[in-house]
Amino acid sequence: MRHTPHFVSSDADEVRRLIRENPWATLVATTDAGIVASHYPVLLDETVGDAIVLLTHVGRPDERSLGLGEGEIMVIVQGPHGYVSPGWYPEGQIVPTWNHVTAHLWGVPELLDDDENLRVLGDLVDHFEHVMPEPRSLQLDLEGSRRLARGTVGVRLRVTRFDARLKLSQNKSPEVVDRIVSELESGEHYAQPALAREMRRVHPR
Template structure:
């Protein structure tokens, strides 16, 4: 990740917030067969010290990723989007891409079947609680446990992270306001979630 001091995020709480809001992650592993990437939802382990995530992969992804054998990188991609130079002040400028991203590093720990069941149940509950009548894994436990046998759960304590929030820092307040307005409700390339991230940075 490019090291631009004004964009670097060092606060672990901000990284936790990013994980909570953006659970769809990319797992990258440097294996004996070369780089392998897979995509799965992750959930923050709220009871752990520091930053720790839990998830699962479908078999045989655990073997392809060499899960538990060495360090992997998990990429969390937050809101992102195109920023046009036409949203600036008319002076010569080039387009850019604003984004919030975190790279998490650690060696996954393989979960027992009981722990995997608990994590899968919590993951389903986390998303199903939005519905008036949640469809929980434990409501169909026999079927759920049969499906679970095709998965491998893991916990990864994050030993280090690199995070970046590139959100038009260094631009004038007028330009920042115009970019946020375009992202909020412009006719082209609107990204309201990205505008909200910009407000978090520029209003603080």
């Protein structure tokens, strides 16, 4: 991503927050067949202290298509984003932009054995189901779940480096920021309330 000092974040806690709140990730690998990408939900391994470690699974044969375990891959996590019109700027400014929260993460995936894979699949289901009125769990049919899990491969990715951007109009005056936030919250054409919340978080009043 473009290196603009206003927007670069080296804060690992910010990256963890982004992953927790936006767990749908893009896995990108360079293989003999070219560049390959797939999309899967990810969880943070919260047991590893300061490291950023992702847990996920892929459906077979994506582990072969992506060459998982053979070399480094990149994982892209995308948070809220949206168009910012120059009409929200002072008179005379005509160049629009696109605000966003994004992280690129790199590491070499580790493929999990069958038992670990089933545990990760169970954790993924539990993570998203716990807010439901009657949460479903793989534990309700463990043998059936184990059979279905054979069609997937569990993955652990210890992140060795990351490149994160919080492009949220940090280079604009407070008055302009307020106008952008207002338009993103309730404007007629380009409302993005989640992006407005991100901007309020980094522009406290």
